[in-house]
Amino acid sequence: MTHHRVVVIGGGNAGLSVAGRLHRLGVEDVVVIEPREQHRFQPLFSHVAGGRARLSTTVRPQAAAMPRGVGWIRDAAAGIEPEHDAVVLASGGRVGYDHLVVCPGIQLDWDRIPGLAAAIRTPAVASHYEYELVAKASRLLRDLRRGTVVFTQPPGPAKCAGAAQKPMYLACDYWRATGVLGDIRVVMVVPDPTVFGIPEIDRELDRKIAEYGIELRTGSEVQSVDGERRTIEIGSTHGGPSETIRFDVLNAVPPQSAPDWLKDTSLPAPGDDGGFVEVDPETLRHVRYPNVWSLGDAAATRNSKSGGALRKQTKVLAENLAAVLEGWEPTRRYNGYSVCPFTVSRSTVVFAEFDDRYRLTPTIPFWRTLSRERRLSWLFDRHILPWVYWHMILKGRA
Ligand SMILES: Cc1cc2nc3c(=O)[nH]c(=O)nc-3n(C[C@H](O)[C@H](O)[C@H](O)COP(=O)(O)OP(=O)(O)OC[C@H]3O[C@@H](n4cnc5c(N)ncnc54)[C@H](O)[C@@H]3O)c2cc1C
Structure with a gap:
């Protein structure tokens, strides 16, 4: 059995962003368990279906998407044994951890x-x-x-x-x-x-x-x-x-719902049919296993699940985990922020930013009408955001 300081399950939006941030905060020996050879940027799927982007623009080799200084285990997690601080791999191996971040996404x-x-x-x-x-x-x-x-x-x-x-x-x-x-x-x-x-x-x-x-x-x-x-x-x-x-x-x-294998672990709240990981929705730390954390689509947070939510969640989780590794209490709090950019035409977007109580929460507070149909929001969603995703968000820099 190999052992790492921080093991991240899932190398999607959440996993790579949080691994990159942890590395940038000086945390050594972070590894990501991810079976896919290609990383997918899902928000562009809507543009592809609507004829506004090519499918090839939604994927890049996982090796290129990985943040620098972070290890990659090319395998899938098949189980988690939080009592033994271990992840069971689909290939039959086991990986031990000091801290575990669970983010394998959501299941269709x-x-x-x-x-x-x-x-x-x-x-x-x-x-x-x-x-x-x-x-x-x-x-x-x-x-x-x-x-x-x-x-x-x-x-x-x-x-x-x-x-x-x-x-x-x-x-x-x-x-x-x-x-x-x-x-x-x-x-x-x-x-x-x-x-x-x-x-x-x-x-x-x-x-x-x-x-x-x-x-x-x-x-x-x-x-x-x-x-x-x-x-x-x-x-x-x-x-x-x-x-x-x-x-x-x-x-x-x-x-x-949460992936079936995750539902079968002891990480979801008892009785939660959705099977999502039971974390404190503000600190993103597990409520029963203090060295387990979760974010993104697989976490039982209250927000609307989105990549936009992850921009805030990755920062909170990485800083809280780094603090705990230094012997401090986690003090950062996630406020439930989420985003949904509605592509209402082939050149305009209605950009909805809101919190976990469905109240508008614009990033630029004095510009509340940013949520109206705008061409500027289209340019951001279709052209600027994909670049920011590949070059900054996945590297833990935004
Ligand atoms: C069509 C569509 C449009 C969207 N549009 C937007 C948008 O406009 N704005 C927005 O903010 N969000 C949007 N989203 C949502 C956004 O893509 C997700 O919220 C985000 O990707 C969640 O990140 P995640 O890391 O939790 O999950 P994912 O990004 O799905 O990553 C999960 C990763 O875990 C890996 N994995 C799965 N099982 C295992 C396992 N057993 N072991 C190890 N690894 C595993 C997967 O291969 C994957 O790489 C959209 C989603 C879709 C499908």
Whole structure:
């Protein structure tokens, strides 16, 4: 069994950013366990599906994405033994740690909706939430000229939940420009009583929804999908009668939860079906195992899960962990900040910044109207942020 001072499970947005920050704070012997050879920048998946980016721009070799001075174990974690300070690897090995950071992301639960897992293998169903299906989603939306298209957003925890809507606005703008929008019925299924949940953002999105003639089904969820017959059954999240819609294209975002292997460890709170790691939502330290930490999509924090949330979480966790290694108490606090940039056209974005109580929390406090539809936010989201991600965020510098 090898042993390291800090072991990080997952080399995604959270894992690399926090490992890079720890190294920059002078913490030696940080290793990341990550099975994939390619690192994926998921926020660009929406742009790919909407025809505004190439799939190749979303990935880079993991070796190039790794921050300098951080080790890489090319394997997957299969279990955690917090009583023995050890991670069990899929290959059968074990890795010991002084401190453990758990961030293997969130799992897409295709099987939780009857028929959906089979439907995504049929020609008219895709999802921009799965790397392997993003190009298919892009092609289906680009080639549609008439008929019915359904977009779905699941209830419960999800990564950047509002991202389920982004390809829809991009596609509507494209269909309008090519003169076919009037021949396409667009249906969007969302779980909440309004399209997002913050009045200022809802107003902006509702305006675009009216502009594009989208049929919004609020308080609704998918109950089943038949990929062969091209039908989807939608019902209220509170029960009651359901509605069946025949579609020509379906872009489905499935329900989500913590990875199954993580649910089977003792890290989630007892009784938490989602299986997320039970941390103090402010210090990001485990409530029962003081040398275990978690952040990102796999952590049971209260915020809306997003890469934007990680910009704050990585700093808090790295500084708290470094302090504990020096014998101090963790004093940094995460305030629940999160982000959802809605691509409401092919050149504008509604940039929602909010906290864990869904209150607007603009980074530039005196510019509250930054959350209105803007071209500047598009430039930031599509062009500046990807550069900042690859060169600064993943290196623990932003
Ligand atoms: C379509 C889409 C659009 C999005 N848009 C935005 C946006 O506009 N803005 C925004 O802020 N956020 C957005 N997000 C959310 C954002 O991408 C995630 O919140 C963020 O990537 C979470 O980081 P993470 O490190 O927790 O998980 P991930 O980045 O998913 O990384 C998890 C890593 O863990 C690895 N892993 C998995 N299992 C194991 C294992 N057993 N052992 C070891 N490693 C493992 C994976 O290979 C992966 O590299 C979007 C997400 C999607 C899917």
